[in-house]
Amino acid sequence: MLRIFLIFLAFLLVLSVFYFSWIAYPDLREAWFLPGWVMDWANESRNGDLRTAVPFFLLGIVFELLMKKSNNWMRRLGFWFLLFVLVVVVEVGQLRLPHRHFSYTDIFWGVAGTTAGMLIGGFLNFLFTPEGE
Numbered sequence: 001m002l003r004i005f006l007i008f009l010a011f012l013l014v015l016s017v018f019y020f021s022w023i024a025y026p027d028l029r030e031a032w033f034l035p036g037w038v039m040d041w042a043n044e045s046r047n048g049d050l051r052t053a054v055p056f057f058l059l060g061i062v063f064e065l066l067m068k069k070s071n072n073w074m075r076r077l078g079f080w081f082l083l084f085v086l087v088v089v090v091e092v093g094q095l096r097l098p099h100r101h102f103s104y105t106d107i108f109w110g111v112a113g114t115t116a117g118m119l120i121g122g123f124l125n126f127l128f129t130p131e132g133e
Contacts, residue, residue, distance in 0.1 A: 003066065010062045014086065017055050021090035025099050049105040052087070053113030059083055060117020061124070068129050076118070083114040 020028070028039045042051045063079040070076070087110030094100035 006062050006066050010059060010066070013055050013059050013062065017059075017086060017090055018093075020055075022093055022097065022100075024097065049103055049109050052106045052109040053116070056083055056087060056110045056113030057117040057120075060114040060119075061121035062117075064118050064121025064125060068125055080114060080118060084111055087111065087114075 020031070023031070028034065028042050031039060034042075060080075060083065063083070064076075067075060067079070087107050091102050091106050095102050
């Protein structure tokens, strides 16, 4: 059941990355459904490209938790590369939007968030996954 929840959460996070990366304005004024403090924190003029790290940090944790205590480094590297491709795709997609722009620092923060999330997720697996699973 946990695995299904994690897959669903990963799906929702990927959809949110596409949605928030490709809305018309980067300051989230179209995200009426978000609480005010989230919109305020995610405002481009306040935290800049750092906000890109947040969903990728969460995705890194989710992908690590899906792997449990796997020592398969190729699979882990594949997940990391998949998230790298995701951040590049959403950045390239912003070239077609009039009020958005391509940013190498967004890619950097996406990769940094992914890496940090995978490290934290691996640590959580180490602590909470029983031996033999």
